[in-house]
Amino acid sequence: MPREITYREALREGLDEELAYDDNVCIIGEEVAEYNGAYKVTEGLWKKWGDKRLIDAPISEAGFIGMGIGASMLGIRPVMELMFYSFAYVAFDQMMNNAATCRYMSGGLTNCPIVVRGPANGGTNVGATHSHTPENIFANMPGLKVVSPSDAHDVKGLIKSSIRDNDPVYFMESTVLYGMTGEVPSNDELEDGELIIPLGKAKVKKEGTDISLIAHGRAVVTSLQAAEILAEKYDINAEVLDLRSIRPLDEAAIMESVRKTHRAIYVEENKPFCGVGAQISSMIMEQAFDDLDAPVLRITSADAPAFYSPPIEKLQLPNPEEIVERALTIC
Amino acid sequence: MAAKTKSKPTAEYADAPINASLTDEDKIELLRKMVRIRRFEQTSLKHYQGDKIGGFLHLYIGQESVAVGSISLLGDNDHVITAYRDHGHALSVGMNMDECMAELFGKATGCSKGKGGSMHYFAPDKNYWGGHGIVGGQTPLGAGLAFALKYKGLKGCCLCYLGDGAINQGAFHEALNLASLWDLPVIYIIENNGYSMGTSQARSSAYPEGGLAQRAEGYNMAWDKLEGVSIYEIRAGVQKAVERAHEESKPTILEIMTYRHKGHSVADANAEKYRTKEEIQRYMQEHDPIEFWKTTLIDEGVITEDDYKAINKEAGAEANSAAEFAEKSPFPDESEIFDDIYWEVDNNTEAGRTGRHFFHK
Numbered sequence: 001m002p003r004e005i006t007y008r009e010a011l012r013e014g015l016d017e018e019l020a021y022d023d024n025v026c027i028i029g030e031e032v033a034e035y036n037g038a039y040k041v042t043e044g045l046w047k048k049w050g051d052k053r054l055i056d057a058p059i060s061e062a063g064f065i066g067m068g069i070g071a072s073m074l075g076i077r078p079v080m081e082l083m084f085y086s087f088a089y090v091a092f093d094q095m096m097n098n099a100a101t102c103r104y105m106s107g108g109l110t111n112c113p114i115v116v117r118g119p120a121n122g123g124t125n126v127g128a129t130h131s132h133t134p135e136n137i138f139a140n141m142p143g144l145k146v147v148s149p150s151d152a153h154d155v156k157g158l159i160k161s162s163i164r165d166n167d168p169v170y171f172m173e174s175t176v177l178y179g180m181t182g183e184v185p186s187n188d189e190l191e192d193g194e195l196i197i198p199l200g201k202a203k204v205k206k207e208g209t210d211i212s213l214i215a216h217g218r219a220v221v222t223s224l225q226a227a228e229i230l231a232e233k234y235d236i237n238a239e240v241l242d243l244r245s246i247r248p249l250d251e252a253a254i255m256e257s258v259r260k261t262h263r264a265i266y267v268e269e270n271k272p273f274c275g276v277g278a279q280i281s282s283m284i285m286e287q288a289f290d291d292l293d294a295p296v297l298r299i300t301s302a303d304a305p306a307f308y309s310p311p312i313e314k315l316q317l318p319n320p321e322e323i324v325e326r327a328l329t330i331c
Numbered sequence: 332m333a334a335k336t337k338s339k340p341t342a343e344y345a346d347a348p349i350n351a352s353l354t355d356e357d358k359i360e361l362l363r364k365m366v367r368i369r370r371f372e373q374t375s376l377k378h379y380q381g382d383k384i385g386g387f388l389h390l391y392i393g394q395e396s397v398a399v400g401s402i403s404l405l406g407d408n409d410h411v412i413t414a415y416r417d418h419g420h421a422l423s424v425g426m427n428m429d430e431c432m433a434e435l436f437g438k439a440t441g442c443s444k445g446k447g448g449s450m451h452y453f454a455p456d457k458n459y460w461g462g463h464g465i466v467g468g469q470t471p472l473g474a475g476l477a478f479a480l481k482y483k484g485l486k487g488c489c490l491c492y493l494g495d496g497a498i499n500q501g502a503f504h505e506a507l508n509l510a511s512l513w514d515l516p517v518i519y520i521i522e523n524n525g526y527s528m529g530t531s532q533a534r535s536s537a538y539p540e541g542g543l544a545q546r547a548e549g550y551n552m553a554w555d556k557l558e559g560v561s562i563y564e565i566r567a568g569v570q571k572a573v574e575r576a577h578e579e580s581k582p583t584i585l586e587i588m589t590y591r592h593k594g595h596s597v598a599d600a601n602a603e604k605y606r607t608k609e610e611i612q613r614y615m616q617e618h619d620p621i622e623f624w625k626t627t628l629i630d631e632g633v634i635t636e637d638d639y640k641a642i643n644k645e646a647g648a649e650a651n652s653a654a655e656f657a658e659k660s661p662f663p664d665e666s667e668i669f670d671d672i673y674w675e676v677d678n679n680t681e682a683g684r685t686g687r688h689f690f691h692k
């Protein structure tokens with residue numbers, strides 16, 4: 001029977017394996033060590049690896065992320081945890097200016113092999129300050145890589161390649177996904193002895209012929225639910241493509257899917273204005289215009305700050321019914 | 332900031348072991364370094380005015396002793412990072428005038444291949460990590476370099492320079508807390524030239540009687556205030572901090588009093604409005620670190636006036652030759668635009684070849 005573990009456990013396994021793989025890997029963040037992680041992602045790792053490798057940071061994101069960036073220039077591979085990705089905004093200068101541009105401004109003499117990871121999602125009734133989805137913002141900056149895994153399998157393989165990557169990788173998770181289980185092979189079941197997923201490779205989560213639902217992060221799960229309804233109720237065979245990494249981007253997989261189905265919707269929990277879907281739909285329009293039988297649609301979070309009230313916030317996020325409804329307008 | 336009367340080297344600093352051990356050659360070399368920085372910058376100013384150099388040019392003239400004196404103390408595992416007024420630090424760590432001048436000219440032969448400009452010089456092979464344009468932005472990086480040294484078990488330190496204006500940035504305070512909390516061997520050197528652009532220290536900072544560095548006490552950190560005109564005083568003071576970093580892995584804040592002779596940048600139209608002409612004159616005449624060191628060495632019988640003239644002439648020729656080199660060098664090729672963004676792409680690794688990294692056109 002295939003092994004099933006949670007997204008959280010898979011992520012922890014990936015971190016644990018990389019701590020073993022390279023002495024220069026350390027985990028720094030608020031409550032990551034003695035408290036076992038605000039979301040228990042790092043549970044048990046401090047006990048196993050000790051004070052040098054698991055470091056509890058004060059509430060000082062600009063300070064400790066900037067410090068991690070400096071340390072990475074000298075060959076340390078810090079994995080920084082943001083309790084919420086929303087808090088990246090207080091470290092914005094460090095993450096945008098220092099991590100992203102030092103390589104360029106030094107003519108290639110430096111690089112920053114840092115990972116900044118944490119949950120970047122709405123939908124948990126914590127209000128606007130704790131519900132930001134900055135993947136589009138960081139993906140806008142050349143020099144940065146942005147990864148957004150949607151399931152347990154991918155989060156393990158992607159965190160491992162992100163830590164081994166020699167460029168800054170901003171790794172955006174979801175608190176809603178942490179408890180979700182998925183099949184993750186144990187290492188002895190794998191030919192290479194470990195699960196590594198390259199950045200820049202999308203994954204077809206469900207094959208289909210009639211419409212492409214392209215998504216990243218938790219919107220992939222929502223899209224899969226929509227695809228089921230489309231199949232059962234409307235006999236529409238939707239393909240679901242998970243980008244997994246936003247930058248680098250698997251453009252070929254997007255175009256291949258669109259050329260097959262001739263219809264596409266980009267689904268994301270990002271905001272609409274200059275969102276990831278805006279970029280993807282523009283690329284589809286430029287490169288696969290003749291293959292399209294309908295305009296590319298985008299389904300995003302509502303263009304408003306996150307609403308606290310639970311029943312209303314739910315309405316702000318993409319849901320399967322909305323995807324079905326919009327899909328029917330172009331199928 | 333009140334100018335003291337004409338400074339004299341005190342025996343206290345000259346006799347400090349770190350200075351007593353200097354040979355005549357070492358002392359001349361310190362002079363040569365300062366003079367080279369000055370001639371480099373005077374030459375760059377000429378070419379800025381001749382439209383050969385774009386953007387900003389923040390001159391270090393008047394502050395040379397700070398970089399030269401402090402960096403002269405460093406060994407193999409000691410690192411340096413600074414702000415945008417970075418030419419002096421770059422030459423002090425051993426970068427050459429050609430690559431530095433060519434960078435100003437925006438040429439392919441520049442130290443950053445023309446991609447960084449005046450504010451962003453780097454030389455990791457010389458433990459020099461920039462050149463940073465965001466005021467205070469380099470201060471957490473300095474803590475990070477120190478963190479890396481400690482993590483690797485190396486006995487070293489990081490000198491992280493910043494201006495008197497930069498001390499009010501939040502990132503600096505966060506870095507101070509981390510440095511002290513985690514015993515990081517970083518030395519923050521506040522180069523207090525009295526002004527942040529056109530704003531005097533009195534108009535920008537609230538600080539205790541002991542000065543800006545005394546804020547360190549709030550972080551349970553050691554601090555000191557030094558008179559920057561004297562290489563002896565800088566070396567004696569910074570050496571104590573270096574020892575604290577090396578032996579105890581503890582951070583320090585040093586405030587070094589100095590003065591910039593020129594405007595904030597060459598584009599500073601108000602350079603003589605927010606400071607009186609008399610103030611500028613007084614510092615130039617009485618607190619010029621090069622004049623001061625030259626006089627010290629003549630008094631000590633280490634050099635003669637003629638030796639100084641020869642050093643000055645040699646440095647001037649080197650700077651002119653660097654400008655010729657820069658002038659003759661080609662501009663970067665347009666194809667360079669997409670190099671040096673991702674390490675994996677530049678190194679043509681599998682990761683660099685997987686997925687689309689760039690989205691223009």
Ligand SMILES: Cc1ncc(C[n+]2csc(CCOP(=O)(O)OP(=O)(O)O)c2C)c(N)n1
Pocket residue numbers: 416464465466493494495496497498524526527528595
């Ligand atoms: C975050 C930020 N704010 C403003 C500026 C514009 N600026 C550049 S230098 C400077 C003055 C800084 O003064 P100080 O720290 O004393 O250094 P000095 O120029 O005297 O060496 C200002 C306001 C900047 N580069 N970065």
Ligand SMILES: [Mg+2]
Pocket residue numbers: 494495496522523524525526527528
């Ligand atoms: Mg200043």
